Amino acid sequence: MTESHETAVHAEHDHKPHGWRRWVFATNHKDIGTMYLIFSGVMFFLGGAAAMGIRAQLFKSGLELFDPAEFNQLLTMHALMMIFGAVMPAWVGLANWMIPLQIGAPDMALPRLNNLSFWILPFAGALLMSAFLVPGGAPAGGWTMYPPLMEQFGASFPMVIFAIHLLGISSILGAINVIVTIMNLRAPGMSLLRMPLFVWTWLITAFLLIAVMPVLAGAVTMLLTDHFFGTSFFNAAGGGDPVLFLHVFWFFGHPEVYILILPAFGVISEIIPTFSRKPLFGYEAMVYATASIAFLSFIVWGHHMFTVGMPVSAQLFFMLSTMLIAVPTGVKVFNWTATMWRGSLSFEPPMLFAVAFLFLFTIGGFSGLMLALVPSDYQYHGTYFVVAHFHYVLVPGAVFAIMGAVYYWLPKWSGRMYDMRLAKWHFWLSAIFVNVLFFPQHFLGLAGMPRRIADYAPQFTDWNMVSSIGGFVFGAAQLLFPYIVWRCVRSGKPVGANKPWEGARGLEWELPSPAPYHSWQEPPSEAVLAHGAEH
Amino acid sequence: MSPTDSARSAAPEISVRQRRGIRRTTWAVSLLALAVYFGYMIVTFMHMHR
Numbered sequence: 329m330t331e332s333h334e335t336a337v338h339a340e341h342d343h344k345p346h347g348w349r350r351w352v353f354a355t356n357h358k359d360i361g362t363m364y365l366i367f368s369g370v371m372f373f374l375g376g377a378a379a380m381g382i383r384a385q386l387f388k389s390g391l392e393l394f395d396p397a398e399f400n401q402l403l404t405m406h407a408l409m410m411i412f413g414a415v416m417p418a419w420v421g422l423a424n425w426m427i428p429l430q431i432g433a434p435d436m437a438l439p440r441l442n443n444l445s446f447w448i449l450p451f452a453g454a455l456l457m458s459a460f461l462v463p464g465g466a467p468a469g470g471w472t473m474y475p476p477l478m479e480q481f482g483a484s485f486p487m488v489i490f491a492i493h494l495l496g497i498s499s500i501l502g503a504i505n506v507i508v509t510i511m512n513l514r515a516p517g518m519s520l521l522r523m524p525l526f527v528w529t530w531l532i533t534a535f536l537l538i539a540v541m542p543v544l545a546g547a548v549t550m551l552l553t554d555h556f557f558g559t560s561f562f563n564a565a566g567g568g569d570p571v572l573f574l575h576v577f578w579f580f581g582h583p584e585v586y587i588l589i590l591p592a593f594g595v596i597s598e599i600i601p602t603f604s605r606k607p608l609f610g611y612e613a614m615v616y617a618t619a620s621i622a623f624l625s626f627i628v629w630g631h632h633m634f635t636v637g638m639p640v641s642a643q644l645f646f647m648l649s650t651m652l653i654a655v656p657t658g659v660k661v662f663n664w665t666a667t668m669w670r671g672s673l674s675f676e677p678p679m680l681f682a683v684a685f686l687f688l689f690t691i692g693g694f695s696g697l698m699l700a701l702v703p704s705d706y707q708y709h710g711t712y713f714v715v716a717h718f719h720y721v722l723v724p725g726a727v728f729a730i731m732g733a734v735y736y737w738l739p740k741w742s743g744r745m746y747d748m749r750l751a752k753w754h755f756w757l758s759a760i761f762v763n764v765l766f767f768p769q770h771f772l773g774l775a776g777m778p779r780r781i782a783d784y785a786p787q788f789t790d791w792n793m794v795s796s797i798g799g800f801v802f803g804a805a806q807l808l809f810p811y812i813v814w815r816c817v818r819s820g821k822p823v824g825a826n827k828p829w830e831g832a833r834g835l836e837w838e839l840p841s842p843a844p845y846h847s848w849q850e851p852p853s854e855a856v857l858a859h860g861a862e863h
Numbered sequence: 864m865s866p867t868d869s870a871r872s873a874a875p876e877i878s879v880r881q882r883r884g885i886r887r888t889t890w891a892v893s894l895l896a897l898a899v900y901f902g903y904m905i906v907t908f909m910h911m912h913r
Contacts, residue, residue, distance in 0.1 A: 434877070437885045504892045512884040513877070538892055542900035550907065561907060576907060 344845045352447075355439035356845065357424045358741070360446050364421025365734070367449055369810060371413030372727075374457070376803055378406035383765075383799035389786045399782035400468030401460065407471035408488070411588070412495045413453050415722065418730045419591040420445075420502045423530050425741065427506060429836035429843060430524045432515025432852040437508040445501035452494035459484035459491075470780060472577060473548065475562040475570050479555045486556070489548045496541045503537035506530055515835070515851040521612065522857075524834050528615050529594030532622045536583045536590070539626070544580040547573060571636055578629035586625045588722060590618060592689075592729030593660060596682050598834070599736050600664050603679035604671030605831035610663040617656035617663075624653045634702050635709045643702045650700035654693070661690055676829070677751035681732030684724055684759045692720030695770065713773025719766045728758070731809065738813065739828035743842030744820030746812050754812060757805035764798025835860045 344350065354360050381402045385393045394402065424442065428435055436442045459466040464482030467473070479485065510531050514523070523531075550561040551573070560566025562573045593614075601608045608614065630638065630646030664686055675683070695717040699705050708714060731754075739745050768791035773779075777788045784792065823841050838860045839847050852860070877885075 438889065500896050504889060504896070507892050508885050508888045511888050512881050538896050539899055542896050543903050546900055546903040546907070550904070572907065572910065576903065 354443055357428050357436045357442065358843065358845065360442050361421045361424030363446050364417050364424060367453070368414050368418035368421060371409050371417070371453060375406050375409035375414055376806060378402045378409065379799065380803050382406060383796040385782060386792050387796040388793065389784055389789045394782065396782035397465065397468055400780065401466040403780060404468050404470055405460070405466050408456060411471065412492070413456070415588050415726050416499060417449060422591065422733055423506055426737065426836060427509060427527055427530060429839065429847060430527050430834055431510065431513065431518055432835050432848045433509060433513035434846065434848050436505050437513050438505045441501055442505055445498045445505065448494050448498040452491045452498065455487055455494065456491040459487050462487065472581070473551065475551060475554065475573050478551060486552065489552050492548055493545055496545045499537050500541050503534035506534040515848070515857060517854050517857045521615070525597035525608065525614055526591065526594035529590045529618050532618050533587050533590045536587050536622055536625065540580045540583040543576060547576040547580065574633045574636060575629070578632045581632060582629045583625040585721070586621060588726045590622065592685070592726050593618060595729045595733040596664060596685055599678045599682040599732055600667050602829050602831045603674050603676060604668045606667055606671040608663070609666035613659055614663055617659040620656040621653060624649060628653065631700055634705045647700055647702050651697060654697055657693055661686065677748065677755055678732045678736035680752065680755045681728045681735065685728045685732065688720055688724030688762070692717055692725055695720065708773060710778055711773035712769045712777045712779055715779050716766050716769035716773060723766065724762050734813065738816055739823045740836055740841050740843055742817045742820065743822055744816050745823050745828060746816035746820055750808060750812050754805060754808040758802060761798045761802040761805065765795055765802050768795045833860060
């Protein structure tokens, strides 16, 4: 290729579509990543508004801001919006932005499929939300959609099932794209065991998605045919078995937890070495630990349903396999700690979120171990202890990791630095009040307060008040986040030619900030690869 | 700019070998997803008729 031709081709590549076409017909991984993150942010605040309603109702015993049916709708929709609308799309958005940059690929392998997987989402989200507007209101049986309760809701039942199908299709298409990109578009020399941990965790997550989202689709399809076409998969009167739904749902549901958290492990494995100014301790062990967790996630589903009535041998199997997950997870926590050991630590906002993740996610892990014990689980099952457990895993776990990731890569995306002082305020308010919000729920659960109730006995009032105050301050603090991001993108101080984080390693930091619209048109050379090598 | 141009400009340096790899991996992963979907339905259905 002659030099002039090359220049012309590059000029064409730098061409950026303008106006609404850029977004509606988007095939650029960065644009699609941005749209995913914005969608996720909107759903996070809608789901958060539902959470505020829940905490307002539970502020005091006897409050009736919502009637019990409305309260259960808020609760169910809060979970669906947060899981399928906020956390999963946030990870896909980060994958879109970062995977091509980190493996030296020009874009995702299937750019138009990428467009489709994003644009399914707003319609699915709108369908889900519109369930509030139909007669009888939104489904109120919890996000687990257990029959026969789930089938007792009116017009919103098929709407939510269809929305879940759409969200599932979007996730599967996204996962196909991630796998195909990583398997085929890595830069020459980027072997699998040289890939950044975020790419590794996403590759494993994508396989989990492929393996379990169709199971959820199958489960809700059977619910639908039971309701409308006279089948009796889960209908005891017709020879079916409602417990079968629990098995099929949790075969999806437990790996789903790891779909939400494995990319978080990847992000933390990127942030901690950067701000410790040391390579990640035990890179290969981290990869194998992630794969082990993914494998184990397929054989532990029974721990969600110990009290449903199953043979002791099955209880033992699920208890022991669940406890086994603590081993690879322990490897990870140990390796993150060992990475920081004798490192030259600094505590910028991404590192603050990562360290908080390390402590608070581990609390969620420990309460998970308590729940894994069959005799204890008989006490904890269906109480606020379970609510405290999974919120520790998902809020200071997954959500903190997403926020840490945004604070880490935002200077790369925008070419500008955010207001560090304000971001630290965001962190400290979040880190303190997330504990005020969720820690008392352990006490409530141990004292016997059931989950998913619109009112409670007066002896639970004190800790519920504390929890609600924590929730209100935590919720208000989150409003800082979009403001910080918006101000950074509009008028943040340009980071210039230097890397914003001196300890950062990886191919994405070999590109200028902001990352050009089309990056890695030519695959990075071995020298660039070696310079950016993380370990 | 037509959608074709846009897609081409998004991934200009992909070799024939990579394109073949992309096609094969896409098929393999898509079939895996379909197999899981129908596999679970069939297993559940067999459970019903045991």
